[in-house]
Amino acid sequence: MPRYKLTFEYDGTGFSGWQVQPEARTVEGVAEEAFSTLYQQPVDLIGQGRTDAGVHAMAQTAHADLPDVYTAKRILHAMKGLLPDDVALLQIEKSDPQFHARFNARSRRYRYDVHTRPSPLNRHRYWIVNGDIDESILTVCAGKIIGKQDFKNFCIPPDTEKMTTECTILFSEWKSFPSGFGFTYHIEGNRFLRHMVRRLVGGMVHTAQGKMSIDDFESLLNGPEQKQKAFSAPAHGLTLMEVKY
Known part of the structure; x- marks a missing residue:
C-alpha cells in the first residue's frame, strides 16, 4: 500500500491529547476511526509526536499506509463528513514509502x-x-x-x-x-x-x-x-x- 503524509488541524479543548489512550477521546483515536470507516478496515496513524490534553494544532502531521483506491481529493471530501467538528484533515499527499512523520521531521x-x-x-x-x-x-x-x-x-x-x-x-x-x-x-x-x-x-x-x-x-x-x-x-x-x- 502507498504511504501518505497527512496534515491535521484541531481544537484540543475536548481531547485528552493526540495519542490513543484507553477510555479517552483523543485526536489520533477519532482520526483512525474515521479512516477505518472510509476504508472498512483498521487504519493505523503514526504522528510526528504527541500533544497533551487541551493543546491545539494548526498543522499536526502524521503518516499512514492506505489502500490505493481513492484520490486525495476524494479522501479530503470524505473526511469532512467523517471527522468531528473539532478536527479537520487539511492535506493528504502520497509520500516516499520510507517517509516517517516523526523521524524525518527537522x-x-x-x-x-x-x-x-x-x-x-x-x-x-x-x-x-x-x-x-x-x-x-x-x-x-x-x-x-x-x-x-x-x-x-x-x-x-x-x-x-x-x-x-x-x-x-x-x-x-x-x-x-x-x-x-x-x-x-x-x-x-x-x-x-x-x-x-x-x-x-x-x-x-x-x-x-x-x-x-x-x-x-x-x-x-x-x-x-x-x-x-x-x-x-x-x-x-x-x-x-x-x-x-
Whole structure:
C-alpha cells in the first residue's frame, strides 16, 4: 500500500491529547476511526509526536499506509463528513514509502498566547494572567533559551533513562499584542520534551512578574536537575503551528 503524509488541524479543548489512550477521546483515536470507516478496515496513524490534553494544532502531521483506491481529493471530501467538528484533515499527499512523520521531521514550531485581562471569548486559547508582565524580561529569558541545551528542569522526566533531555532551539521570541493586553511566544526546535514549552513559558512569565529572578531562571536552565521544576503554564494556550521536513 502507498504511504501518505497527512496534515491535521484541531481544537484540543475536548481531547485528552493526540495519542490513543484507553477510555479517552483523543485526536489520533477519532482520526483512525474515521479512516477505518472510509476504508472498512483498521487504519493505523503514526504522528510526528504527541500533544497533551487541551493543546491545539494548526498543522499536526502524521503518516499512514492506505489502500490505493481513492484520490486525495476524494479522501479530503470524505473526511469532512467523517471527522468531528473539532478536527479537520487539511492535506493528504502520497509520500516516499520510507517517509516517517516523526523521524524525518527537522523541526517543530509552537506558539503560546498569554492574555493580561479577562477574555471570555479566548478562555480556551489564551492563558489569562493576572498582574503586570515585564516585556523586557521576557525578551531576555527568551534569548537565553536559544541553542543546544539540557532542558531537564523544564519537562516531565522521560520514560527511559536512555532518552536525552537535550534539545536544540532555533528560534525563541516574544511579541506583544497590538492591543497591549498580552503576548505571543514563538519557539522552534529540533525536538521538544513533554510539557517543555509550557514550563518554559511558565518560568519566563513568573520571572517577568518578579516571582523568580533571572538568575533563578538561568539556574533551572544551566544548573543541575532540581526537584522543583519550572511552573507549567496551562495547556490551552499552546498551539503546534508547523512541522518542517
